[in-house]
Amino acid sequence: MTGTVYGVGLGPGEPDLVSARALKLLASARHVAFFRKKGRAGRARTLARDLLPADAVEFAMEYPLTTEIPLEDPRYNRTLAEFYDGCAAHLAAIAEDGEDVVVLCEGDPFFYGSFMHLHERLNARVAVEVVPGIPGMAAAWTASGMPIAWGDDVLTVLMGTLEEDVLVRHMEAADALVVMKVGRNLPKVRVALERTGRAQDAWMIECAAMADQKVTRLADVPAGHVPPYFTIVLVHGQGRRP
Amino acid sequence: MTGTVYGVGLGPGEPDLVSARALKLLASARHVAFFRKKGRAGRARTLARDLLPADAVEFAMEYPLTTEIPLEDPRYNRTLAEFYDGCAAHLAAIAEDGEDVVVLCEGDPFFYGSFMHLHERLNARVAVEVVPGIPGMAAAWTASGMPIAWGDDVLTVLMGTLEEDVLVRHMEAADALVVMKVGRNLPKVRVALERTGRAQDAWMIECAAMADQKVTRLADVPAGHVPPYFTIVLVHGQGRRP
Numbered sequence A, B: 001m002t003g004t005v006y007g008v009g010l011g012p013g014e015p016d017l018v019s020a021r022a023l024k025l026l027a028s029a030r031h032v033a034f035f036r037k038k039g040r041a042g043r044a045r046t047l048a049r050d051l052l053p054a055d056a057v058e059f060a061m062e063y064p065l066t067t068e069i070p071l072e073d074p075r076y077n078r079t080l081a082e083f084y085d086g087c088a089a090h091l092a093a094i095a096e097d098g099e100d101v102v103v104l105c106e107g108d109p110f111f112y113g114s115f116m117h118l119h120e121r122l123n124a125r126v127a128v129e130v131v132p133g134i135p136g137m138a139a140a141w142t143a144s145g146m147p148i149a150w151g152d153d154v155l156t157v158l159m160g161t162l163e164e165d166v167l168v169r170h171m172e173a174a175d176a177l178v179v180m181k182v183g184r185n186l187p188k189v190r191v192a193l194e195r196t197g198r199a200q201d202a203w204m205i206e207c208a209a210m211a212d213q214k215v216t217r218l219a220d221v222p223a224g225h226v227p228p229y230f231t232i233v234l235v236h237g238q239g240r241r242p
Helices: A020-027 A043-047 A074-096 A115-122 A136-144 A164-173 A183-195 B020-027 B043-047 B074-096 B115-122 B136-144 B164-173 B183-195
Strands: A004-009 A031-036 A057-062 A101-105 A127-131 A155-159 A176-180 A202-206 A214-217 A232-235 B004-009 B031-036 B057-062 B101-105 B127-131 B155-159 B176-180 B202-206 B214-217 B232-235
Touching: A004 A020, A004 A074, A004 A115, A020 A101, A020 A127, A020 B020, A031 A043, A031 A074, A043 A101, A057 A074, A074 A101, A074 A115, A101 A115, A115 A127, A136 A176, A136 A202, A136 A232, A155 A164, A164 A176, A164 A183, A164 B164, A183 A232, B004 B020, B004 B074, B004 B115, B020 B101, B020 B127, B031 B043, B031 B074, B043 B101, B057 B074, B074 B101, B074 B115, B101 B115, B115 B127, B136 B176, B136 B202, B136 B232, B155 B164, B164 B176, B164 B183, B183 B232
Parallel strands: A004 A101, A004 A127, A031 A057, A031 A101, A155 A176, B004 B101, B004 B127, B031 B057, B031 B101, B155 B176
Antiparallel strands: A155 B155, A176 A232, A202 A214, A202 A232, B176 B232, B202 B214, B202 B232
16 A cells, blocks of 8 residues: 655645645645755744644755856756655655555645646655645735736736746737746846836735735836845736626 | 624635635535525535534525616616625624624625625624635636746736736736636637737636636637636646756
């Protein structure tokens, strides 16, 4: 009898936005794994602090790098690949020992999540089950107080890490926009929105569904401001509404 | 003291994918409202059947039309506008009487949901609060067993109701695709995917996160098949993965 690796979506940040299915898995977890930056508690682990048994065995998966090596450097991919290989081997060993393990995932596990890299390595080897979660962008548009897309609106999700010209091309084509991973990319994202005439309609949401959530019209964000990495910029669709 | 209208996202269809916050609001609801087609129980109401108090006062909001009048006909918008006006007036009256009312919403209320039309009418008049939910598309990609978007992938969400050439333009530009409201639009969606060389990579998810969920490679769907209206077609992104 081998165990199952559960990739459990915890939603955007507030513990009461976790689903009943996820809560049940967390409450009975014997093994728990989560990603975190070196020297941090980990966002997913912090979210789950009151949802786990006190005696769960924890496995912190610490990213070996964040911005120390540029994305384009082949060492970046190699270092991360080795990291994910090691994490996956550890989780597979737990499952092959007959125990289940719950991987805590912010937002939705299959939507730009680190869990996907484990899933790809584990899926052929042990049983893997995914529990969807509320993505961070849904918390962002809820915080904005306005629906993100109406009727036949085309919604495009962009990473702030993309090049300015790529951002511009997609910003021109879509009705509604979600830009994720804004952080240090804010000046570039802002210029792309200005070039497409959409900056005046954009909103910035920092720390959606967290204690320090902040919703600001992009036009009111000072030029030098560097928001957190997971900051989201939205342009709401204006489609059909009877 | 006036009450609050809560737009509560219930997620994609399985009761245990409802969030703790939503469950709490449902369990203590005195007034509950939900949309449904004439002659149907209503999908949101069915999802919530074991989550509501037995003595809650229910208000079924029955769509006055679905496909009887074409979208382009001015009577379509007029009929729907009057319908939403009437629903909003009823909910506002409950809140102005000092009672809270919970509006049951499939998926996420601010993501292509009918609740948005009530929100627009109620927001200036009474207190409105929105609880985000897991969108149906997240259940669809979870059911497909594959992550929807990686790294810097551009994800575009399209309605199957769009014209073929519009679908083609966006399908060419994006890395990952979600096509919603497929139903009778399946032949057009399929042609658009074929024109952009993406039909072989497409998956169709009928009834995501419901008892009769079905995941099929689009290439294996027979030509004459008419899936349910809320069917989703996906093309997964293939972005960076260390």
